[in-house]
Amino acid sequence: MSPNHIAEFEQMVLLAILQSADDAYAPNIRDVLQDRAGRTVSRGALYRTFDRLAAKGLLEWETDESNPMPERGGAPMRRFVVTREGRAALRTSREALLRLWDGIEPELEGA
């Protein structure tokens, strides 16, 4: 397994971060996954995935101090950014999938 291999859920999380752009905060990412991919994600699974992706160097986060929200009671807030390695991994994975899909779409028609 190449070091850049990413599982399906990890892919979805990275894509959701890119979709959220400037609003890539954990709660929003969860909403995006739910709205666009129809996946109900447990918070625990999501946070563990962030940790794992960060450990692989595919994403990083910055602490957002521009908007101190009183309801967070002073706890910091982080915004996620997909790293260059993360983007590369997504691209690799997309290409692999597209190659695999090539020519089989008619077969799945009506399935």
Add this chain to the structure above:
Amino acid sequence: MSYAPPRYAERVLEWCLRSAPSSAYIVGDLRQEYAAVRSRRGALLAHLWYGREVLAVGARYVGRGAEASGGSSFWRDLPGDVASALRIFRASPGFSVAVILTLALGLGVNATMFGAVDRVLLSPPEHVQDHEELRFLYHTGLLTWSVDVPMAYTFPGYEAIRELPVLAGAAAYQPRSTVTMGTGLDARRPTVQNATAEFFPVLGVVPALGRFFDVQDDREGAPPVAVLGHGFWEREFGGDPAVVGQLITLGSHSYEVIGVAPSGFTGATIESVDVWVPLRMNIPLTAGWDVLSSYGSAWFRVVVRLAEGISDDDAGTRLTEAHTADVLAYLEGGGEPHRNLEGATIHTGAFMTALGPMADSETSMTLWLAGVSLLVLLISCANVANLMLARGIERRQDRAVRLAFGVSRRRLVSQALAEALVLSTAGGLAAVLVARWSGRALYGLLLPGIPQPDAAVSLRLIAFLGVIVVFTTVAAGVLPAFQALRTAPGDVLRSTGRGSTGSGGRVREGLTLAQVTLSTVLLVGAGLFVQSLRNALVVDPGFDNDVLLSVEIEPRPGVDADGRDVLYREALQSLEAMPGVERVSLSTTARPLYGWNEQSRMVPSGMDSIPRMAEGGPYTYYGTDGFVDAAGLRVYQGRAFDPAEYGTGGPLVVMVSRSFAEGAWPGLDPLRECVTLANGIPRLEGPEPCRPVVGVYEDLITSSLEDRGRWSLFWPLPPETTGYRGMLVRANGDATELAEPIRDRLAALSTDVRYVFAVPMSNRTESMRGSWRVGATLFSVFGLLALVVATLGLYSVLAFAVARRRREIGIRGALGAQRRDLVGMVVARVAKLVAVGLVLGLGIAGFAGRFLEAALFGVPTVNPLVFGVVALVLAAAGLLAAWVPAVRATSIDPVGAMAAE
């Protein structure tokens, strides 16, 4: 406004995330979402939501450290097990809710009761340093008057032992009393405690503001100073630091405020105190004579700190020696001998009074109820185990399949334990909510007058809940886990859906039986207390309790005895003209119907003297015109006083109680007898006559509802009497509604009025009923709780049995069994469980009842009425539990039931 999630749950989350680099962010995210959920769906749902999320997130993180370090397999597998347990609960919410509710009620009630026990028995008063070195002094054999009060000490006795080397310090104080502060409508009655200068250093407390008094302040003739309690300072002075240096008037003296005690400090006991003043200033607050030099009056309590390395035995020996030497010196010096002074032994005892020989009824009631709530916990645990077991049986097949696929038995056991852990954690969180809600109510009921700690849910409480959660986990987790171990996959797969109740069924029946038994015990307790309360409610106090008030006027300082009489006469006129007042009578005792213990002062005709009575008495009641009519005495022989007998120079007569008449003149006509009052009214000159008895009335209650049969006597006062101390007011209707208007009216009567007490007599009888009311309320609440839980248990056993025997019932139906027989089958099961449980429960209750006897009022503990009612209630609960399963059994379609195989 923004909401913060429950602190204890957040702590759990932080603990789970302790090794995660992103911990603070996750906590923040959940806070933010909690606030949103809270504003959308309310506190309860938000709490539940948060609890679930904490579990879901925590479960993902908690096993990680162990994983890395190759820890035990239980911990490594735990997150996965917990996650799968969570999924299972989502799939069967009814089961989960039943378990969590049972735990929440069982644990919640226990947490509250633990809070109360903790406060009374386990926690020292706040701000006291090194309380394990502190002791109260107790004595045996130091009799004062007729009663042995083991903590009451003489002041010379204190001075004699104060500087012994076995003690690191010793302080004397008086039990708190109330004193008037301010005047008229502004007057208040703060609680005040006299204490020596040693008091604060011995307890090791430091002031929040200013200073405490020292030996310079604590001496006769020193300028009066006072230390305020923190709560009183905030209430009365708005927490203003400038209070130091101000003057306050307590009783008839002005005191300079020199400091404020720290928040929550209540002295050496847990009852709150508003003001402390130096004891040796010798300004009387309550006692009107010189108590500091008297060997005859024991008004003080002594708290000491033992010197290092001194045992209680050593201290006791030295204290007794010093005390005896002091008393002997006093007697040799010509001191007046008081009863048994020199024979007393002194010993040191537990600093917390509730653990010492003076433990009061509140303590024993609290312990009783703690025991009762433990029963509720046992029932809850039995029910949870029962439910879990039922699930275990239902999931036998699932387990068998997993075993067949090679999942280890160990894994199955740890999964069962994880399920139990998740459930009891959720139950524990819900229990904290229950404890918070029930805590306030329970405190008011059990510990009136004792300030509740600020934090409703304390750390101790959480620790206690933690212990119970672990206990429950094991109790509820062990049985299903054993089941998992015993499962032989082949057997289960072959016997699909066919087995009868089997061994699991017997265990479950045993658990249900235990629930029925324990509920029976609690319900019997409830019945006994309810009956006691009913008896207490119908006790006739011997006077018209509900329409009477006793009223007392405290004149402003400087008003002499004549001035006081003038005030009372004005008050009499004013109240006679007041709407709602039917009758007013003045008395020379402050609380006219409380009775004045005057044994030595009277001699009935035909006797030399009145024999000494262990409980005190005879009691004497005095009043001016209309006193007997106002009180509404139950006169059953002779008559009440007529107006002439209340008048100046009228005939000198008395009325006596039934016990007096029957005790003094057995078999004789009391109306032909008389009583000599040894030192009668001061106005009379010459020898006191023997006053004829004109009427006999039923005995009055005196200090408790149970003490009937005290000798008592009524005595009419002529209008020119002096030395009035109180008045009796009879209202046209409910006396409680008149208390406030009377207070206002008399406070405005004259500038000489300082404070007015107007107390409905029913307050007194109500407080006498207190323990039965508390017992009846709490036993009923706990008993019903237990009944509901046991009914649920019965229901689940039956419903499960019916479901398991679907096929059998179907075949019977096909063979022509009548609906009646099918219902009979279900009901017979209930009947068996309820009958056996009842017999066991009533047996236990009959045995345990003897320990409760002292707490009851005129109720036999082996009580056919209570037992009968409990049996009926349980039978009804059994029928209720059987209803749905029975209906379900009869509606089973034979063909469908067999085809389902």
